[in-house]
Amino acid sequence: MNYYTISQLAEQFDISTRTIRYYEERGLISPIRTDSGQRLYTKKDRAVLKLILRGKRFGFSLEEIHEMISLFDNDRTGRKQLEKTIAYGEKKLKEVTERIEDLMQLKQEMESILADFRERLQKLEETE
Amino acid sequence: MNYYTISQLAEQFDISTRTIRYYEERGLISPIRTDSGQRLYTKKDRAVLKLILRGKRFGFSLEEIHEMISLFDNDRTGRKQLEKTIAYGEKKLKEVTERIEDLMQLKQEMESILADFRERLQKLEETE
DNA sequence: ATTGACTTTTACGTAAACGTAAACTAAAAT
DNA sequence: ATTTTAGTTTACGTTTACGTAAAAGTCAAT
Secondary structure, eight states: OOOBOHHHHHHHHTOOHHHHHHHHHTTSOOOEEOTTOOEEBOHHHHHHHHHHHHHHHTTOOHHHHHHHHHHHHOOOOSHHHHHHHHHHHHHHHHHHHHHHHHHHHHHHHHHHHHHHHHHHHHHHHHTO | OOOBOHHHHHHHHTOOHHHHHHHHHTTSOOOEEOTTOOEEBOHHHHHHHHHHHHHHHTTOOHHHHHHHHHHHHOOOOSHHHHHHHHHHHHHHHHHHHHHHHHHHHHHHHHHHHHHHHHHHHHHHHHTO
């Protein structure tokens, strides 16, 4: 398995190294270290970072994203833990579904407004 | 036409009056005033507020929301203006569409993870 | 071997989006 | 008439999510 350096990841996702270190500060990502203390990121770390950035685009706070990541990450073996995780996952899934519906409604509204504007433009061009 | 007071709107949307005043500070909403200076909100103002809150849920900044609102709000009569507005609207519409696709992918991933967890729980329960 | 690019920690700075408190006015209720 | 209750402005405080700079160590290349 090979590793990414912090600046490689930063470049790939077009974010600053500070940002990546900040996510580590907040406990969202945990790269290993070389003897000299340099951070090294695995593919899994990269995937986590991708998740974080996607969450951000949806307006989730880092705190919320942190919770969601622990869903993917933790090996929750106990039955109680599993049940808890599933319940939490269902809740988050519902939130995501609602957001999608919400967004689709927004999309519809924007489309109808655009259609209206296009019509107006059409009329302007007809009477030229 | 009847009006809402600031605290009525705050209660309806479960936000603070400060928040509503802040949106006004930023030029997102413009209620009329009584002689004594009290703010009164029309249904249209209420609709704008709803739009703002929806935008926020999607992670748009107030600045972006401000731009989008002016799309709905302004009567852009000139042809150049219309064309500009349509172009901007199309751009924003594309962004929204991308976000929907992005969210749907997230949803799928969450669903498959949940399915995995449910399967594990199932196996635990079988060997009881 | 030394320059230059990269990395580390520490720490202070900042913009956005409000929270909160003070000091005051107006409206509603007792 | 006078307490509540709700509203106003002004202004400083706070959290989140980083930006930025300093001081020092490390890696890569000439």
